[in-house]
Every structure is written in C-alpha cells, then in structure tokens.
Amino acid sequence: MKRTTLSLIAVATALAAVTGFAALTAPGEPAAATAAAPQAARLPVERTSLLCPAPSGSEIAETLITSYTPPGTAAPAAGAGPAVKPTAVLGVAKNPNAGGKKGKTPKAPASVTAPGKPVSADADGAVTHGLTGTATGTLAPGWTVQQTTLVTAGAARGLLGVNCSAPDTDFWFPAASTAKGRADYIHLTNPDDTLAVADIELYGPEGELKTTIPEGVQVPPHSTVPVLLGPLLTEGAMENLTAHVTTRSGRVGAALGSAADGVGSDWLAASADPAARVVLPGIPADATGVRLVAFAPGESDADLKIQLVTTNGTIVPAAAESVHVKAGMTASVELPDLTRGSAAALLLTPTDPKKQIPVVAALRVVRGKGSDQEMAFVSAAAPVTGRATVADNRAKGTALALTAPEAAAQVKVTASAGTEGGSPASRTVSLKAGTTTVLTDLAPKGVKGSYAVTVEPVAGGGPVYAARTLTVTEDGIPMFTVQTLVDDRGTVQVPAARQDLTVLDD
Numbered sequence: 001m002k003r004t005t006l007s008l009i010a011v012a013t014a015l016a017a018v019t020g021f022a023a024l025t026a027p028g029e030p031a032a033a034t035a036a037a038p039q040a041a042r043l044p045v046e047r048t049s050l051l052c053p054a055p056s057g058s059e060i061a062e063t064l065i066t067s068y069t070p071p072g073t074a075a076p077a078a079g080a081g082p083a084v085k086p087t088a089v090l091g092v093a094k095n096p097n098a099g100g101k102k103g104k105t106p107k108a109p110a111s112v113t114a115p116g117k118p119v120s121a122d123a124d125g126a127v128t129h130g131l132t133g134t135a136t137g138t139l140a141p142g143w144t145v146q147q148t149t150l151v152t153a154g155a156a157r158g159l160l161g162v163n164c165s166a167p168d169t170d171f172w173f174p175a176a177s178t179a180k181g182r183a184d185y186i187h188l189t190n191p192d193d194t195l196a197v198a199d200i201e202l203y204g205p206e207g208e209l210k211t212t213i214p215e216g217v218q219v220p221p222h223s224t225v226p227v228l229l230g231p232l233l234t235e236g237a238m239e240n241l242t243a244h245v246t247t248r249s250g251r252v253g254a255a256l257g258s259a260a261d262g263v264g265s266d267w268l269a270a271s272a273d274p275a276a277r278v279v280l281p282g283i284p285a286d287a288t289g290v291r292l293v294a295f296a297p298g299e300s301d302a303d304l305k306i307q308l309v310t311t312n313g314t315i316v317p318a319a320a321e322s323v324h325v326k327a328g329m330t331a332s333v334e335l336p337d338l339t340r341g342s343a344a345a346l347l348l349t350p351t352d353p354k355k356q357i358p359v360v361a362a363l364r365v366v367r368g369k370g371s372d373q374e375m376a377f378v379s380a381a382a383p384v385t386g387r388a389t390v391a392d393n394r395a396k397g398t399a400l401a402l403t404a405p406e407a408a409a410q411v412k413v414t415a416s417a418g419t420e421g422g423s424p425a426s427r428t429v430s431l432k433a434g435t436t437t438v439l440t441d442l443a444p445k446g447v448k449g450s451y452a453v454t455v456e457p458v459a460g461g462g463p464v465y466a467a468r469t470l471t472v473t474e475d476g477i478p479m480f481t482v483q484t485l486v487d488d489r490g491t492v493q494v495p496a497a498r499q500d501l502t503v504l505d506d
Contacts, residue, residue, distance in 0.1 A: 042491040044073045044141040051253025052131040052164035053187035053267070054095060054224055055123060055149045058156050063123040063149040065090070065131070066392040068416065068452040071115035073141035073490050086137030088112040090145065093130040093189050093224040112139050118391055118452050120419045130224035130253075131164070132191040141490030144452065146391035148481070151265065152474050155183075158264030158374055159472050160257070161481030163390065167191050167251040171270040173243040174330065175293040175362035175377055176202070178230045180237055181261035185226040186245060189253040190219040196250025200227060203242040203295060207328050210234045219252055226257070240332040242295035242360070245270075260375060263366060266481050268377040274298075274358035278380045279309075281345040281403045281436070282467025282482045283338070288373070289366035290335040292346065294359050296325045302357035305349050306333075309405050310342040314434040322351055325359055343438045345403040345465060346378075367478045374479045381484035383463035384411075384455055388485035390468040391452040395443040397471040400453060402439070404431035407462025411455050415442050419449030433462065455485055 055063040067088060089111050109121040115138060135143035145164035151157045167189075176184050190196040197216040202209045211232040219225045229243065245254045259265035272278075274297050283290060296302040302325040308317045317338055325331040338344075346363060350356055363378040393415070402411060414426040425444035431437050442453055457464045466485040471478065 040493050040495045043494050044491050045489065046136060046140055048135045048140040048143045049167055049191055050133050050143065050145050050164040051167055051189040051191055052145060052147050053162065053189060053255045053257065054130045054226065055127045055147060056151060056156065056160065057126050057128065058151045058154060059126050060153060061125060061127070061149050061151045063127060063147065064120055064392060064450070065109055065123060066118055066120040066146045066419070066450055067109040067112050068118040068144050068389065068391040069112050069115045069135065069139045070142045070387065070389050070452070070454045086139040088135035088139040088143055090131045090133035093132045093222055095128045095224050096220055097225055115139065116416060116424065118416055118419050118450065120392070120450060130187065130189045132189060132222060142387060142389055142488035144389040144391050144488065148392050148470065150472060155261060156259045156265045158266055159470065159479035159481045160266050161470060161483055162255055162267035162269060163483050163486065165253050165255065167253050169247045169251050171245040171254040172295070172360040173256045173268055174271055174295050174360050175268060175364050176229060176241040176243040176256060177239055178233055178237045178241065179239045182258065184229045184256060184258045186229065186243060186254060186256050187224055187226045188217060188219045189224040190221055190250060191253070192250055193221050194250060195220060196252050197248045198252055199246050199248060200232065201244040202229065202232065203244070203328065203330050204238045205240065205330055216248055240293050240330055242293070242330045262371065263373045263375040264479065266376045268362060269379045269484065271360040271362055271380040272382040274360050276350055276356035276358055278348040278359060278361050279345055279403065279405055279465045280361060280363050280378050280380050281465040281484060282378050282401045282469055283344045283346065283363065283365060284367060284469055284480065285339055285341055285343040286367055287339050287365050288369055290338045291332060291364040292323065292335060292361065293330060293332045293364070294323060294325045294348070294361040295330050296327050296357055296359045298358060299327050300357050301326050302359050303351040303355070304359065305351045307347040307349070308338065309345040309347050309403050309434060309436050311436055311438065312342065314347065314405070343401055343436055345401065345405065345436050347405050365482070367480055372477045374477055376480050376482050378467065378482050379484060381465050381467065382487065383465055384457055384485055385487050387454060387456045387490060388466060388487050389452055389454045390483055390485055392450045393442060393453050393468065394450060394470065395447065398442055399469045400439045400442055401436055401467045401469065402429065402431055403436045403465045404433055404462050405465070406433065408433045409461030409464050410458035411464055412458060413439065414454045415444045416452040418447040418451045421449070422447030422451070428458065431464065
C-alpha cells in the first residue's frame, strides 16, 4: 500500500485557475469558522479561452490576427499542482449558416511560444468562420488576441478592430441599429462541445420590441452564427437600439459588426456591466460627430450628468449637459463638435448622487466629412485594476488614451517586441486627476512588425480607463478603430489550505 499526500491548495489552485473561483471548507467545520483561515493568495490562471468573430465577407478584406501573452506573471508555487504544458492555440469555428458561400478558413497565428513575443497571421479575402482558442500554463495569464481587418472599398469599407473576448452568458450592445443603409450583425460563437442557445432582446426608445426569434438562436458546438438584426424586428427600422444577448443554455462569445452606407464599418464590443458611473474612453481629438446611446436595464429611470474628460481637465460640453434615460428604454443624444480638438473620454454620473441607477452605454464616433467619413464605436469600459493588453499596434497610427476621471494616478506602459523583431520598452506615466493623457510615441526603437501594449496601474492611485486608437488613411478617408482595454484577469484569488488530505492507494 502506498500513501499519496494531496494538498488542498492544489485542489483550490486547479479550480481557481480554470473557473476564477474556489472555496473549500473542511468536513464538519462550520462555515463561520473560516474567519480564522489563512490569508488568500493571488495566483496566475492556468487556462484562458478567447473567441473571435468571422472577420469579413468582403473579397478584398485584409485581416491580421495577432496573439500575445505579456511576461511577468509568476509561476504557481511549488507543490500547487501538476505541471501544465504551456500552449496558446486558435482553431476554426465553423459557420453552419454560411449559405453556401465559399468563404476562406482563417489561418490562425502560430502558437505563442513564450510570454513577451507576439505572433500574427494573415487571413485575406472573405472569411466566414470565426476562431476559438485556449491558452494554458504560463501562456494563459493575460493572453490577448486582436483581429484587425481593412476593407478599402465597397459598402463595408473601413478599418475594423476587435479584441477577441472570453465566453460569457450576458452581453449589452447599446448603439445597435436597423436603420436604412445600416447592416448590423451579432456574431455568436460557441467554444464548447454542447449546443448553446442564445436569446437576443432589442430595446428601442419606447421599450422592448417584438422579434421573430422567441425560441432563441441555436449555436452548434465549435461554431459561429451571425444574426442580422433587421429581419428580427416586426415593427420596422429603428435608428438607435440596445441589443441584449443572454444564453438559456451554454455560453458564447458575442460581438456586433456594423456597416453603414457612406460612413464605413467597424465592430461594436459589448458594454461594461451596468453601472451608475460610466466612462467611455478613447474619443479622437478630430471627431466630427459623436452620438451617445444609453440604456437603463432596471426598473428606475436614470438622470445622468454628461462631462468630458479632456487633456486639459473635465468640462461640461456645450452640446448637452445631461441625458434622461427611461427604465427599459433606449435614449440617445447627438454631441456635435464635442471634442473641439482635444482627445477625451465621456463621463456619465448621476445628477442626484442619492439615485445610483445602473446603465450601459456606447458611442458612435465619426471622423472626416462628406463622402470621406468613417465611423467607429466606443463602448463603456471598466477600469484597469491589474493589467490590460492590446495587441496589433503599428509604428504609425497608434494612440493610447489614458483617463483618470477621479484622482491622480500612475501607470506602467510597456510596448513589446514586434512580430518581426525589436526589443520591448517600458515607462511610467503620471496622470493628473480629471484629465486624459494621449501617448502616440509608443513604438520601441527598432521594432519591426506589429507589437503589443500593456497597461499596469501603480498601486495607490485613482481608477484608470484606457483605449487604443488605430488609424489608417486610404484615398483620403480617415479610417480608424477604437478598442477599450479590458483587465486581463491573469490572476485569481485562491484561499490558502488549512490541512492536507491523505489518499490511500492500493
């Protein structure tokens, strides 16, 4: 007979690394007694999943998919569990609704071999399949995948960017539309081995709208399904909508792709979770049109003060001082000449501090004029609390906006080596309270190819919100895309072990 010692910390670590949660109580021990338990520790996750939507149906689309894991996350403590072989692999998600189109299968980037080194791959032409991927071991903490597509002509022309997202069960998309000349698709991607069923609810200025899919949308295993919003409505076209995606079974990744005649196309990422205080960072200094769309998902109306956090301070824009959002209804307000030459973030706060009503929000931003206009979206963002990364930055046309709406802060900004060479570079940036700081000199000296940018707030400062803008000018059209930086959740809090279990094996 042999005796194997199995530490409870190993069990806790394995659970937390995969699920983000672990809680253990010894047999017969009252729950209240856990107050005397040892301090919990933060450990790196050991498995991360990401999903990417199908890039484009255009035959002239040029797509670059970039994969990156930032360095610096400590390995699990000795004895915390069995070693996990590091991998970071993207695979194809089939599209059962491709309608017979012979879209190309995207070529996934080569597997990341070590933290700190980005890799990329091209997927040119019409691509009707999305990607699903998993990173494990030392490549899991902070794993980031960016998908960037350039379409130079046609109704879907534009620069489209999206951070591939983790699977979930609840997504909000303010600023959706079914107006004439606009085509909005919600892309649903299922990473699992079982069928997922998703519901799509649409809310207009008068409340919830009837749709043609009361039984939900079925998303087969390892597949992606695009759903055009226009045919879902039984009440005609709507200029400003809020789309709500939930799953009744399984989990999905969700992103909204939008194309509008005359103003290009881009991805709308899901808004941050409903909150009473909302920050939308990354509005370009030369924006010629900004539309705010907000939604209050609860049972109470929200009255919100509108402020602009600029490079020089926080002001109330002349276009609008406040917005009233009725419960269960979509509100919108045009904000012309909003930035007046200063990059900024939009800040929404309750007009009455005693009435903290959660809302979701997004901006539709336009650059250029006349026939040379291009649009992008900025979704409400959560603050970066630990670390956040955006991949596929270029030597020219990349800008990082850092907003400290409440108190002064410091952040460490690191630009990685490039996909084709170069060395990383880091710096610490001080942010004044109530301002936005824009960095355009991010590329390290000698970098080749695209590179990643990582933001890490320094302890002791106020909350920091971040967004990356990537710009490309084609035939005089100022094409651009904005991605808000999302905390990478590279570590998870794990309770410490109070005792070892001894397992007897015959």
